[in-house]
Structures are given as C-alpha cells and as structure tokens.
Amino acid sequence: MDRNTLIGGSAVILIIVGIALWAGLRPTPAKAPPPGTGASAIANPYVERAAYYTIAANYPTTTPLLGDASEEAVNAMQGFIIETISQFKTDGNFDKLTPEDIKMMGYDKGRQESLQITYLISSSPRTVSYIFTVYADTLGAHPNAYFKTFTFDTKNGTQVTLNTLFASKSDYLGALSGIARAKLPGIIGEEYADTDYIKSGTEPEEENFQNFFIDNSVLDILFSPYQVGPYAIGPQTLPIPLTELASILKNEYKP
Secondary structure, three states, rough: OOOEOOOOHHHHHHHHHHHHHHHHOOOOOOOOOOOOOOOOOOOOOOOEOOOEEEEEOOOOOOOOOOOOOHHHHHHHHHHHHHHHHHHHOOOOOHOOOOOHHHHHHHHHHHHEEEEEEEEEEEOOEEEEEEEEEEEEEEEOOOEEEEEEEEEOOOOOOOEHHHHHEEEEOOOOOHHHHHHHHHHHHHHHHHOOHHHHHHHHHOOOOOOHHHEEEEEEOOOEEEEEEOOOOOOHHOEEEEEEHHHHHHEEEEEHHHH
C-alpha cells in the first residue's frame, strides 16, 4: 500500500467523501508535474495550474497485487485519471475561449474552474478496492461530483466487476435493485426520500450499480449526487452484508 490511508469502514468512507464534496475542497499545493510529462503518463500527485483552471489528482502507484497484475491495475487507474483530465479540458474549451467567453465566465476577474480527484482504499480477505471521487467546479450553480471505483481480486490479480462478482446466470441486478429500493428510503430519511427518484436511479441496469467496493464482509454501492435524489441530499452509500447475497455470489467471494 502507499501513503494514502487505508479505510476500514463504509461509514468512515461516507463521512470523508461527504466532507470532500460538500466542504468545497479545492486542490491543495503539491509539486507540479516534471517537464516532458506526456499524454500517456502523469506525475503523482498531478497538479496543473493555468489561467482559467486548476487540476489536482492523485492515484495509487502500488497495489498488493502480485507480479504484472499490480502494474496493470495502476495503469488502469492512471488511465482513468488521464481520461478524466482530458475530458475536463475538452469540456472547458480553454484553448478556444473568445473574449466574450472569458468575460461571461468571469475569468477576467480571477475566477477559475477546478478539477480534483482523490481516492480511498478498502479491503476484504479476497479483494482490494480503490474509491475515486471526482470533484469538478465548472462555475455553474454548484460544483458536481461523481465516483469511480476499481476492485481487484488479490489472489488472481483480475479486476472484479459485478458480472464476475456474482454467479453466472444469477439475477444479481434484480437483487441489487430490490435491496436498494427497500433500504435507500431509510438511509436517505423518509422526509427527503423520493420513491420515483430512487426507482429511476436503481433500475436493474449495470451502470446503476457499477461503483462498488467491498469492505470486509459488506458490499457497498455508491450513488453519486442526482442518481437517487436531488443534489441537496448529497451522495449515498448503500451497505449490503454479503450474507444477504450469499446465494448468488461466486464461491470465492462468499463470506
């Protein structure tokens, strides 16, 4: 493991992620990337300061995986960082701003867009998970954030996705959807839970449950802002004890 903190509880992760999202974090000072850093590699930590934006990103440089699997995992996560930074710059159109754009966005008064990517780590006897939070302030009504997770099997080095976590031909999406719809109102709070909003964000589709991590004997599903409720309720974490999923999990991941 590297110097980032290993988090051993979904509640702790939720608190830290919540603080990162709602306290308005901005990139912290760090060493700038060395000259010659190209599109196929980035420094860690990566910091870029330009006239109209600031970017700060971090990712693991080592994993507990063995052999080539560790390098492949790091490359996959670094690739995600590179792609996210590239998309942020493309969306900002920073190289083609007109004087009218600069004035409208307030760049001429010192305003800047920002992108911050941080991560946490969680583990179980068979897996290690990396939980990335992408926080972007593009000078709209409010900043936005979303999650990206990577989970790896520490025995064989492969990346664990939902369809490799659960037994073949099992209706795992239906099971996750049913559990989410039953539990999220209590997690969000009956006063703020919107049944239709929750239903829309928990349809039994892969993309709705793709951001997950395993914390000891619990499968945690992450929902980004807007997925299961309005922005004001923030991100949500759905913890599901693996014992509740034992009948459809692959044998190697059963508690």
